Amino acid sequence: MARRAYEPERTCLGCGRKDKQARLIRVAVSREGALKVDRFSGRGGYLHSARGCWEDFVKRKSHFRAFRADISRSAREKLIEELSEKYRE
Numbered sequence: 001m002a003r004r005a006y007e008p009e010r011t012c013l014g015c016g017r018k019d020k021q022a023r024l025i026r027v028a029v030s031r032e033g034a035l036k037v038d039r040f041s042g043r044g045g046y047l048h049s050a051r052g053c054w055e056d057f058v059k060r061k062s063h064f065r066a067f068r069a070d071i072s073r074s075a076r077e078k079l080i081e082e083l084s085e086k087y088r089e
Helices: 052-058 063-067 073-086
Strands: 009-011 018-020 025-029 035-036 042-046
Touching: 035 073, 042 052, 042 063, 052 073
Parallel strands: none
Antiparallel strands: 009 018, 025 035, 025 042
């Protein structure tokens, strides 16, 4: 029996559903407390590319667990603006 290749899963910070890591957008927090789309640096979390997940992320309070830092609502809203420009549905 052939083994399937392992594909890591992550949980979306917006909707809370698990999905393959490759299907999610990774966001990281900078030292200044700003959020940015970043695949490699800093403490990060994941979001689906759906606008509904982004909006739920702004409303939820679970970001502290993912980033181990308190992220302001304005920083989360600024991230949504950046995502809207990069990932148009």
